[in-house]
Amino acid sequence: MLHLACALFILCPPLAQDEPPQPPQREDLHKPEEEVLKKIDETERALRETDNAKRRAELEAQLRRLRRHLEELRHPQPPPLPGRDMDEHLRMLDEIKEYAREFEPEAFRRLQRFLEHARTEEAHPMLNDLRRRMQELREMRQRHPDEFERRQKIAAAEREAWDLADRFRKAEGEERGRLKEQLAGALSKVFDMREEARGRELAELEGRVMELRETLAKRRENKAKIVEKRAQEMLGEEYEW
DSSP: OOTGGGGTSOOOOOOOTTSOOOOOOGGGGGOOHHHHHHHHHHHHHHHHHOOOHHHHHHHHHHHHHHHHHHHHHHSOOOOOOTTOOHHHHHHHHHHHHHHHHHHOHHHHHHHHHHHHTTOHHHHHHHHHHHHHHHHHHHHHHHHOHHHHHHHHHHHHHHHHHHHHHHHHHHOOTHHHHHHHHHHHHHHHHHHHHHHHHHHHHHHHHHHHHHHHHHHHHHHHHTHHHHHHHHHHHHHTOOOOO
16 A cells, blocks of 8 residues: 555564564565565464453554555555645545545546556545545535535436446346446436536526626726725825714
């Protein structure tokens, strides 16, 4: 997984009975998967053989680190986003992936491919874009709950379409034709929902443009007064009643 993640979720040597955990060695950060599995076996065996509560807690913590490191070796992830430490990065990465899974299923699939193949140069800008849209959606949820609910429905329809596409690729015979028809219906539903959303957005923009035109017209009508008031402000000639 993350190259820098190894700096936090590091490998420690097996704990002695009465000794505190030893600090990780630098070379442990890049041990191959076989070495990690060996350390996991040793730690699990030590855990089974002790009844000391303190030692068990230490071994369990070490085991969690080892398993996390093994996951990182098997599934590479991009390095931390700029300005974030590893814990914060991992938390943010999980949030972004969950957001994409629910609201942007197509983007989620692309991101998964980037992460699985350690294509960090492509993953980073995509993560930043997804994070920005995730934050915008959170604000929408607070300020415009009705619009947020509509976005949820569109996302659910898109997930349904992707699920049908996945089933189509695995299907055979007549089932492929049936699933293709269902996919066309699902995509038609998504299209209608998206166009409805665009229509509402256009109506809002038109209303805003109308307000701006009215404001502009009023300012033009009152040009002389506005100019005179501004001159008084600049010359310090405003008087109190």
